[in-house]
Amino acid sequence: MIRARLLRRKLLLAAVLGVAASPAAAQDVLIRQATVHTAGSRGTLQDTDVLVQGGIIRAIGQGLAAPAGATVVEAAGKPLTPALFGGISEIGVEEVSGEESTVDSAVSLEHDQPIRPEFDVTLAFNPDSVVIPVARVEGIGFTLVAATTGASFIAGQGGVMRLDGSADPLGPHALFVRLGTDATKFSGTSRAAQWMLLDQLVAEARGRVPADSPHALLTPTGRAVLARYLGGQGRIVVLVNRAADIRRLLRWAAREKVRIAIAGAAEGWRVGPELASAKVPVFVDAFADLPADFDQIGATLENAARLRQAGVEVSFMLGGDSTPNARKLRQGAGIAVANGLPWEDALAGLTRVPAQVLGVADRIGTLEVGKTADMTLWSGDPLDVINTAQQLWLGGRAIPMRSRQTELRDRYLRAAGPLPRAYAP
Structure with a gap:
C-alpha cells in the first residue's frame, strides 16, 4: 500500500511538472533553403523555401519573399519533412x-x-x-x-x-x-x-x-x-x-x-x-x-x-x-x-x-500547398537515429522542443546549489 501511494504521488508530481501540450499561437513562417521531402508527388526538392500563413502551407518554391512580420528560419539545406506518424x-x-x-x-x-x-x-x-x-x-x-x-x-x-x-x-x-x-x-x-x-x-x-x-x-x-x-x-x-x-x-x-x-x-x-x-x-x-x-x-x-x-x-x-x-x-x-x-x-x-x-x-501527411503546416526540421537524415528533430511545427505553430525528460535532464546537469537538485525550480 505504501509503495502504491508513493507511486501515485510521483505520477501526480510528474503531471504537475510536465510541459503543457497546448502550443503557442500560429504565426507566419518562411523556412528558407531546406531539403524539402514532400512525401508527395513532387518528391524531394533541394534548396527550397516553404511559406506558412494562417497555419496552412501557402507556397513551396525557391526565392520566396517573407511577408511582413513573418518568422524566417534558415534551414541551410537541412531536411524538412511532414510531421511524423x-x-x-x-x-x-x-x-x-x-x-x-x-x-x-x-x-x-x-x-x-x-x-x-x-x-x-x-x-x-x-x-x-x-x-x-x-x-x-x-x-x-x-x-x-x-x-x-x-x-x-x-x-x-x-x-x-x-x-x-x-x-x-x-x-x-x-x-x-x-x-x-x-x-x-x-x-x-x-x-x-x-x-x-x-x-x-x-x-x-x-x-x-x-x-x-x-x-x-x-x-x-x-x-x-x-x-x-x-x-x-x-x-x-x-x-x-x-x-x-x-x-x-x-x-x-x-x-x-x-x-x-x-x-x-x-x-x-x-x-x-x-x-x-x-x-x-x-x-x-x-x-x-x-x-x-x-x-x-x-x-x-x-x-x-x-x-x-x-x-x-x-x-x-x-x-x-x-x-x-x-x-x-x-x-x-x-x-x-x-x-x-x-x-x-x-x-x-x-x-x-x-x-x-x-x-x-x-x-x-505531405508537404503540399493548401495542407496544414505540420512539419519537422531535422539535423540530418530523419531515418538515422544519430540525427534529431530541431523544430516541430503543428498548424504553423512552433512547438516547444522540451518534455519532462529534457527538463529533468537539465535540472540534474546543473551544478548543485544550497538545496538538493530535486528541490530546484
Whole structure:
C-alpha cells in the first residue's frame, strides 16, 4: 500500500511538472533553403523555401519573399519533412502502463456482453498528457490512438489524434480487432472460434439475428456501430501475424465487403501478392526479426521491403509498449531501409501512407500547398537515429522542443546549489 501511494504521488508530481501540450499561437513562417521531402508527388526538392500563413502551407518554391512580420528560419539545406506518424499507440490515454489508474485504453466487461465495438477510447484522450511532449520532441505530430484488447478480441474504436493540444480525433474512427494466438483466450482457446464469433457478430449487425435473442453478443448500440464498419464507414484495423490467418482474413473481408488494414503482419511477406491484389495496407513491426510465438515463425527484417516490392502500401507500428517508445518508429523505418526498403517508401510509411489509410490525407501527411503546416526540421537524415528533430511545427505553430525528460535532464546537469537538485525550480 505504501509503495502504491508513493507511486501515485510521483505520477501526480510528474503531471504537475510536465510541459503543457497546448502550443503557442500560429504565426507566419518562411523556412528558407531546406531539403524539402514532400512525401508527395513532387518528391524531394533541394534548396527550397516553404511559406506558412494562417497555419496552412501557402507556397513551396525557391526565392520566396517573407511577408511582413513573418518568422524566417534558415534551414541551410537541412531536411524538412511532414510531421511524423507516432504509430498505433495509447498516447494520451495511457501515462504509465504499470499503473492501472493511468490506463484507459481497454474495456473489460467480462460478465455484461463483453464484445463492445461501441467503446470509443478517444473519449479518454488527454491533450495535456505528459507523454505527448515526449513524442513531439522526436518530430511526431500525429498518432493512431487505439483501443486495446480487454475482455474481447473486438477491442473497440480509436482514431487519429494530432498532438497539437486538440482533444478530438481528426477524420473517421477505426475499429480494432485482434486475431490469432494472443486472442484465443477470448474465443474459447481456439482461433477457429474467432471466425465463428465474427460470423455471428456480422449476422447480428446485419439484422439476421433478433435483437432480443438471449444469445446475442452485441448491445443495440454495438450493432449499429459494427453495421457502420460493415458498410464501409471507417477502417477495421486487424492485429494478426500468421500468414494462414491473413489469408482467411482477406477472404472474410472480400465476402463481407469491408475495408481492413493489417497491423503486425510478421508473416505478411508470405502473402504479399494477395494483400496487394486486395489493396490492403499493412502496419509493419519493423523490429520483428525472430519468432516471438508460433504465429511469427516467418518473421524477418525484410518484411517491409518484400511487402512493398509486392505492391503493398506499408506503414509502421511498434510491438510491445508503444506509448513511451513512439520515437523508435523512425528507427524501425531505418531498419527497414537497411534491409531493402527504398528510403522514399520508408518516409512515406511515416507520413503519407498512414494519413491516406486513416482518411486524413486531405489535411496532413505531405508537404503540399493548401495542407496544414505540420512539419519537422531535422539535423540530418530523419531515418538515422544519430540525427534529431530541431523544430516541430503543428498548424504553423512552433512547438516547444522540451518534455519532462529534457527538463529533468537539465535540472540534474546543473551544478548543485544550497538545496538538493530535486528541490530546484
